[in-house]
Amino acid sequence: MSPSLPHLLGTALPIVQAPMAGVQGSELALAVCAAGGLGSLPAAALSPDALRAELGLMATQSQGCPWNVNFFAHVPPVPDAAREAAWRASLAPCYAEHGIDPARIATGPGRSPFSDEVAELVAPFRPPVVSFHFGLPSPALLARVRSWGAKVLSSATTVEEALWLQAQGVDAIIAQGLEAGGHRGFFLTRDLSTQMGTFALLPQIVQAVSVPVIAAGGIVDAPSVAAAFALGAAGVQAGTAYLLCPEATTSAVHRAALQSEAARHTALTTLFTGGPARGIVNRAMRELGALDNQAPAFPLATSAIAPLRAAAERAGRGDFTPLWSGQNASACRAVSAAEVTRSLAQGVPVPARITAIAQALATAHRTGTAWQPTGGWPELGTADAYAIQAAVAAELGWFPDGPRAWKVGGTADITAAPLPEVRPSPAASPVTWVLPAGQDEVLIEAELAFRLASAPVAPTATDALACLGTVCVSVELIGTRLANGLSAPANWKLADQGVHAGLLIGEEQAAAPVAAFTEADWQAQACHIHVQGADGAVAVHEARGSHPAILAGLHPLGTLPWLARHATAQTMAHSGGLNTGDLVTTGAWLVVKVRRGDVVDVGFEGLPGVRVHIA
Ligand SMILES: Cc1cc2nc3c(=O)[nH]c(=O)nc-3n(C[C@H](O)[C@H](O)[C@H](O)COP(=O)(O)O)c2cc1C
Structure with missing residues (x-):
């Protein structure tokens, strides 16, 4: 194959x-x-x-x-002076009409x-x-x-x-x-x-x-x-x-022809270059014979008609222009x-295998029952994983207008997943996160999330930083639709929406100060997760500069240009990749396992925190 x-x-x-x-x-x-x-x-x-x-x-x-x-x-043809002369003679009335002196027309290879x-x-x-x-x-x-x-x-x-x-x-x-x-x-x-x-x-x-x-x-x-x-x-x-x-x-005349009724009639012609080519039928093709003519061999015919084309185009007409078009310009x-x-x-x-996996995952999403692929973990490529993400989203009707939130992770091998839902859970009015039946604990990740004030135009690092509107604390809850999904091979996890279960965010603030962070600022940035258990005991998890990119000497928002390209390339992004208002989470600073009954506070120094009750 x-x-x-x-x-x-x-x-x-x-x-x-x-x-x-x-x-x-x-x-x-x-x-x-x-x-x-x-x-x-x-x-x-x-x-x-x-x-x-x-x-x-x-x-x-x-x-x-x-x-x-x-x-x-x-293979360039041998120029034939007699044929060229005869051809120019047959164009003489057109030259005269446009005030063109045939003696001054250059010959050339075209x-x-x-x-x-x-x-x-x-x-x-x-x-x-x-x-x-x-x-x-x-x-x-x-x-x-x-x-x-x-x-x-x-x-x-x-x-x-x-x-x-x-x-x-x-x-x-x-x-x-x-x-x-x-x-x-x-x-x-x-x-x-x-x-x-x-x-x-x-x-x-x-x-x-x-x-x-x-x-x-x-x-x-x-x-x-x-x-x-x-x-x-x-x-x-x-x-x-x-x-x-x-x-x-x-050109303008070509665009106008393509948008007109004339575009419904195309034909092959040798008039413009000497080689048969399909274009919208115009005056030259009607009057000089689209194929039935003595035009020199390809590409030598190009020079004789060029001044006629230029003169007609100056007058806003495509009479002598090669209006190349396929037979179906209707779309x-x-x-x-x-x-x-x-x-x-x-x-x-979408290949049948991708569809089958996506349908199984979508069913697991709907029913809450984990799916076990037969035969262990069959080989799955990265492109397959993204195709499955898209097919699951389509099956569940998540993004009628394209995804509005993304998770992105990794430093060298960057991966992403579009997120179906974002729930505000500020410290003042926290939500209760209900674990699926039979599940008593869940991994949570403390991250910074950024909302775009404009869509990145050129996917460069500078452009991406300039597009940031607001920043907030976010908590990603990890979950899988696969049996033993957290120990699945990386691309299976990626296919399973990057093992995403939910995203909670805090109050948003202007991103400009964070976008201007120096390397030292990033290294000094503190993050915490405080977990109060059902017995009242509080476990404290704290770190500074603990984002994997900072630890690797990279910029924690360096993944944004990649995401901009990725979002555009993914066919599910019907709305054209990243857009104004999209929320992007940028990788975990702290990862902690919490239990049913815990009250969890997540904070980044200088930003309003997130609180969530796990039930
Ligand atoms: C305006 C125009 C210019 C073209 N120029 C080239 C060219 O330079 N090289 C080439 O390999 N094909 C050229 N083609 C042919 C295309 O490669 C292709 O075969 C054709 O566009 C497919 O048909 P469609 O126009 O119906 O999509 C050209 C086609 C058009 C419409």
């Missing part, structure tokens, strides 16, 4: 944002990466300097998330393929994934790409192309169906009658190859993602769905790339 796409590429989601030359750069790609997908930087239309700058942004701002850079791998020079430029940036369109570069160049440790993807438009790509050792194949926007990636044939729709092509390629297959073409929303997976896809690549995102650089919305990625992610099927 081929590996899953997240396993192969290291992404949270099996979703690739299609590289789209001319309509996007690093901004869109980085936004998709931050949302858990594979963001792609299209390199085909970039100058060396622009490519270097964009690669720099991808490498420095992807926050450890995998990303893709995409190149064309076509798009350059991946080469030794480009490889030299890219090498220092070590892209985690490199994808190609129009086949692959030479074996020597491909070996060079592999030497960077990059995973290699390429598009196939026929079963023969898929088999050829597999034989060259690609890590995954993009099955590009005929409904796809932009250029047909075909390279073993020029015969358009060989080209198939995504749902005819995909299952045939899946059947023929053993590497993961990524479906592309007409994948625009959750149902189409689900359909692709039903036909054997390991992932999806969506382009058109991202064209209206604010992070894309799609195209002017929303953030994170939102598009999340809505696509809703269609990714």
